[in-house]
Amino acid sequence: MKLTAAPARLSTVSATFEAEFKARLHWSADTDAAIEQRVADILADVQLRGDAAVLEYTARFDGLAAGSMAGLELTQADFKAAFDAIPAAQREALQAAAVRVRKYHEAQKKASGESWSYRDGDGTLLGQKVTPLDRVGIYVPGGKAAYPSSLLMNAIPAHVAGVQEIIMVVPTPVRGSVATGGSGGQAASNKGERNELVLAAAYVAGVTRAFTIGGAQAVAALAYGTQTVPKVDKITGPGNAYVASAKKRVFGTVGIDMIAGPSEILVLADGSTPADWVAMDLFSQAEHDELAQSILLCPDAAYLDQVQAAIDRLLPEMPRAEIIAKSLSGRGALIHTRSMEEACAISNRIAPEHLEVSSREPHKWEPLLKHAGAIFLGAYTSESLGDYCAGPNHVLPTSGTARFSSPLGVYDFQKRSSLIEVSEAGAQVLGKIAAELAYGEGLQAHARAAEMRLK
Incomplete structure (x- = not known):
């Protein structure tokens, strides 16, 4: 049977638009009660038993057995060896991306991350002292679902902010083991599945220490500290439902970046961009997850037809076609609007993680856009460039939280003290x-x- 992707086709002139629109946007962030209970148990156990509990859960969930935490710690030599071992093209791409990400965050620090003060006429000094966090933890998904780009986006702004210790946790599950932080699984003594590109990125980004642990037990180790894993001040980075639940529970003991929902892209199009380009941009988020959301807003109904045709034509070529199809059919939408102005207004209601303005005149519409994690201006600015190497951070608010949240940045790794004399x-x-x-x-x-x- 031919695989098809059928995003909902909506029109703002329809009497049922509001109900259909709200139904398409709905997503529940509630975590399964069984996951919440398991995470609570793991956190309490790691807080009580430290390294012993981390070793036990790593063996159970990742199939990675070690006699001590020393067997789960990665060294600077491991990072360097991985960097030297990857193909030259990957080394060059990592370094080029890192340079751009660092340059952007250095500019961000200069703009908003410096201490300042002034004196009143009577000599009173008032100001603000900006200091970096001492130590942060970065969670990096491991195994097959490895994201070296995520490591760069978390570690580099921390480094630019002046954080002295960056502790990375990255699961390296044995092939065939249960997903980290889940239930069940058999312990094994064979080496876990390391991703050399992730370790090479750790070398480029300046990670201080790293442990091959994951799931709720890794979050607990970072939050509470163990005999081996140092306690951090803040934990950032993406993870599965167990990681997200654990981060919520340890917030207050440590800081966290955010609780991220499924990935999102919203494309505002005036019909001038090749339909194939826009279809692939919609795919770029849909391939992440069946719950990911890809929406196109356009005042040209014929153009929406062209994009749907491009979706149908290009889908069979995609390795993750089944995930894309389920994402687009379940949560995607092609929405016909009365105008680009109305499209901008709807975009502000959605407050998307990624917002592409695929238009001949993107700067005409940008002033109308208030809420988005990142705004990509013009037909040549694909969201994927922002994910990897444009420079701005790709850790962005999801699920409408761009109404009150910002991308990860240097400011997330600093704190501010008021000065009064x-x-x-x-x-x-x-x-x-x-x-x-x-x-x-x-x-x-x-x-x-x-x-x-x-x-």
């Missing part, structure tokens, strides 16, 4: 104000502390 003259003015407000709140000690400094 009140002069004697300043204390005469501020003390009266503070005392008045403190008495109004019934906090007499606050008021007296301010009044004692008055002449």
Whole structure:
């Protein structure tokens, strides 16, 4: 039977559009109760038993048995050996991507990540001190689902921010073992499945230490610390449902980047871009996951027909055609709008992770776009370039959270302390104000502390 992908065909002029639109956008972030309970048990066990628990769960879930944590730690020599072993073309691509990502985040640091201060007329100093986190943990999916680009996007901004220790955890499951953090699985003594490109990326990005552990047990080790794995200040990076649940549970003990939902792309098109290009851009997110969402908004109905035809023609060529088909049929949509202005308004309602403005005049529409993780301007700016090497970070808010969240950046690896130095003259003015407000709140000690400094 021929595989087909049938994104929902919607029109904003339809009386049923609102209901159909909301149904297509709906996605529940609720985690299975069994996963939540298993994760809670793992976190508690790692907090209690440390290395022993991490070793046990790594053997159970990844099939990777080791006598001690030393057998699960990667060294700088491992990173260098992996870098030297990969093909020259991959080495050059990694280094070129790293240079661009570093350059972007260095500019970001200069724009928003420096300390500052000023003095009032009475000599009072006010300002902000920006300091890097001491140590961060980066979760990198491993085994077959390995993402060296994700490592670059997490480690490089941390490095630029000035973080001194970057601890990577990357599962290296034995072929055929249960997915890390899951249930069941048989322990094995054979070596786990390492991805050389990930280790090479760790070399390029400046990772300090790394452990071949994953799942909820890796998150727990980073959050609480063990006899071997150092406790970090923040955990970033993507993972499966167990990792996401664990990150939610340890938030407060450590910082986290975000809880990411399925990947998303929204394309605003005026019909000027080749339909094949747009179809492939929709595929680029759909191939991630059956729950990934790919949406096209366009005021030209004939162009939507062309894109659907391109989808039908190109789909059989794709190695992940079955996943793409399920994603597009289950969550995808081709939406006919009254105008590009209306398309922009709908885009703001969606607040997509990736937003392509595939138009002859992308800068005409960009001012109308308020909510998106990243905005890709023009027909030649495919979302995939942002994923790998354009420079801006590809860790982006999903599931509408771009309404209030930002891409991962240097600022995620820094913290800010307020600076206040009140002069004697300043204390005469501020003390009266503070005392008045403190008495109004019934906090007499606050008021007296301010009044004692008055002449």
